[in-house]
Amino acid sequence: MLFQKIYNIVRFIPEGKVLTYKAIASHLGLKDIRLIGYALHGNPDTDNIPCHRVVKSDGSLAKGFAYGGPGIQKQLLQQENVNFDHEGKINLLKYLWEIPKEQSS
DNA sequence: CTTTTGACTGAGT
DNA sequence: AACTCAGCCAAAA
Numbered sequence: 673m674l675f676q677k678i679y680n681i682v683r684f685i686p687e688g689k690v691l692t693y694k695a696i697a698s699h700l701g702l703k704d705i706r707l708i709g710y711a712l713h714g715n716p717d718t719d720n721i722p723c724h725r726v727v728k729s730d731g732s733l734a735k736g737f738a739y740g741g742p743g744i745q746k747q748l749l750q751q752e753n754v755n756f757d758h759e760g761k762i763n764l765l766k767y768l769w770e771i772p773k774e775q776s777s
Numbered sequence: 778c779t780t781t782t783g784a785c786t787g788a789g790t
Numbered sequence: 791a792a793c794t795c796a797g798c799c800a801a802a803a
Contacts, residue, residue, distance in 0.1 A: 674799060693785050703797045709784030714801065726784075734784040 674700070678711040681775050685725045688752045689769035690762055694729040699771050709734060724748040731761035 677700055685691050693708040702708075712723040713736075724745040727733055737745045746756065754767055 694787095697785085702799090703786095704799070705785040705787095705797085706783060707785090707797095707799050710782090710800070712784055715784095723784075728784085729786065736784040738784085 674702075674707065675711045675714075678708055679717065679721055681771060682712070682722065682726060683717070683720050684775055685722055685769055688754060688767070690725045690727050690749070690754065690764070690767045691769050691771070692727055692729045692731075692764065693734075695768065695771065696726070709736070722748075725752075727762055727764075729764075731757075731764045732759070 678696060681696055681699065682691065693705045696708045697703070697705045708726065712721070712726060715721055715723055718739070724737070724739055733745050739745060739748075746760070749762070750756070754762060756762060
């Protein structure tokens with residue numbers, strides 16, 4: 673299942689790091705970026721899948737985030753020492769996690 | 778069983 | 791700059 677591959681990657685995002693929808697889709701060879709977000713929409717393992725560490729390609733947060741309410745995602749990231757700039761976006765050059773090849777299936 | 782739609786993005790109009 | 795279209799999976803209606 674494709675979703676499993678998505679979860680399998682998101683699940684390993686280390687603390688203080690983030691991943692973009694694009695990065696994940698690209699890693700899996702997908703063109704439809706929405707699948708990443710949609711996979712998280714039906715997030716089956718919220719305990720092991722840190723959906724708050726997945727952001728849009730420009731570093732801003734997904735608008736449809738509902739992990740406990742809008743704004744929660746930002747708080748969770750700040751708890752992990754992830755800084756937001758004046759636009760409320762993350763510095764991807766600094767926080768974007770490089771996906772190990774071993775994680776792909 | 779068929780249709781709709783959605784945590785996105787980049788190119789084309 | 792604002793809007794549309796394509797990409798093409800899975801769950802919900």
